[in-house]
Amino acid sequence: MKKYAMLMVAVSSVFCVEAATLTGELEFVKRPSFVGVVYAKGGVGPQKAELDQSNKVFDKKAVVIGPKGEITFKNSDEFQHNIFANDPNSGVKFDVGLMNQGQTTKVSADWSENTLTRIGCKIHPKMRSYIANVNSDAYQVLPFSKKQKVYPIKLDVGSHTEFVLQIPKYDPVELKLGKGQETSVDVMYKGKKRATLKLALN
Numbered sequence: 001m002k003k004y005a006m007l008m009v010a011v012s013s014v015f016c017v018e019a020a021t022l023t024g025e026l027e028f029v030k031r032p033s034f035v036g037v038v039y040a041k042g043g044v045g046p047q048k049a050e051l052d053q054s055n056k057v058f059d060k061k062a063v064v065i066g067p068k069g070e071i072t073f074k075n076s077d078e079f080q081h082n083i084f085a086n087d088p089n090s091g092v093k094f095d096v097g098l099m100n101q102g103q104t105t106k107v108s109a110d111w112s113e114n115t116l117t118r119i120g121c122k123i124h125p126k127m128r129s130y131i132a133n134v135n136s137d138a139y140q141v142l143p144f145s146k147k148q149k150v151y152p153i154k155l156d157v158g159s160h161t162e163f164v165l166q167i168p169k170y171d172p173v174e175l176k177l178g179k180g181q182e183t184s185v186d187v188m189y190k191g192k193k194r195a196t197l198k199l200a201l202n
Contacts (some may be wrong), residue, residue, distance in 0.1 A: 003036075020179055022138075022155040022163060024199035026187070032144035032195070035061035035130055036167040037116065037171040038153055040160035040169040045069060045139030051129060053077050053099075058129035065133055067113045075099040085131075089169070090115035092131075095122075109133045112156050116166045130168060154198065165197055177201040 024071035026036065045066020052059040052074040062180065065071055073096060075081050083193075084095040096105045111117070113135050121127040132139070138157045157163075164171040171188040186193045 020157050020159065020201055022068075022153065022157045022177075022201055024153045024182075024197065026142065026151045026153060026165070026195055026197050028144075028149045028195040029193060031085065031146060032148075032149060032151075033167050033170065033189075034128070036142040036151075036165060037062055037064065037130075037132045037134070037139060038142065038155065038163065038165050039064070039132070039134050039136040039139035040157040041136060041162040041164060042160045043135055045133075045135050045137065048072070049131075050074065053081050053083075053127070056121075056124045056127060058119075058127060060129060060141070062126045062130040062132055062138075062141045064139050064141065065109045065131060067109060067135060068077060068132075069131060069133065070106050071109060072104055073099070074104050075101055077101060080123060083119055084122055085117055085119045087117045087119075090117040092117040114164070116168060118168060131190075132166065134164075135173055157201070161201070166194065170194065173197055175199070 004177050009172050021115055044123055046064055049063040049065045050072045051063050054076045073083050078101055079200045081099045084093045092111045094107055114174060115133050117131045138155050140155050142151050160174045172186055179201055184198045187195035187197050
C-alpha cells in the first residue's frame with residue numbers, strides 16, 4: 001500500500017509540473033482586424049479540419065490544421081462556390097474549382113508550416129477565411145468583431161513555453177515564458193502599434 005501511495009504522489013507531482021495554463025488578453029487600440037490565432041509551439045497539430053459555406057459566408061473565420069493535414073471544404077449554400085488561395089504572404093496557391101450545393105472537396109496542407117493563409121471565393125469576392133498551418137496541439141482562434149476591442153485568451157499548454165500570435169498582415173508575435181511569468185508586448189502593423197498582448201503562464 002505504501003508503494004502504491006508513493007507512486008500516486010510521484011505521478012501527481014509530474015502532472016503538476018507539466019500542466020500549465022496560458023491566460024491573458026489581446027486589446028486593440030482601435031478597430032480590430034478580422035481574425036487571430038494564438039498557439040503554443042510544439043506538437044503535431046490537427047490532422048483534419050472542416051470549413052463550410054452558407055449564405056455566401058464561411059462558417060469559421062479561421063481553421064487550424066497541422067502540416068500535411070487534410071482540410072474538407074463543404075458547400076451547404078444554394079449557390080456555386082469556387083474556393084481558392086493565392087496568398088503572397090504565405091506563398092500558398094490552390095484552386096478547388098466549382099463546387100455545387102452539397103458538394104465536398106479536400107485539400108492537403110502541404111505548404112510551409114507556421115503560416116496563416118487567406119482563402120476566398122472566385123465567384124463571391126467578399127467571402128474570406130484563413131487557414132493556420134501550425135505544429136501545435138494547443139491553440140485558440142480569436143474571431144474579431146468591429147465593436148469589440150478586448151479578447152480573452154486561455155489555453156491549456158502542458159509543458160510548452162513558446163507562444164505565437166498571428167494576425168493577417170500584422171507582424172507575428174513570438175515569445176517565451178517560464179512558469180509563473182507574465183509579459184506585455186506591443187502588436188504592430190506596418191510600424192504602428194495596433195494592439196497590446198498580455199500573457200501569463202501559470
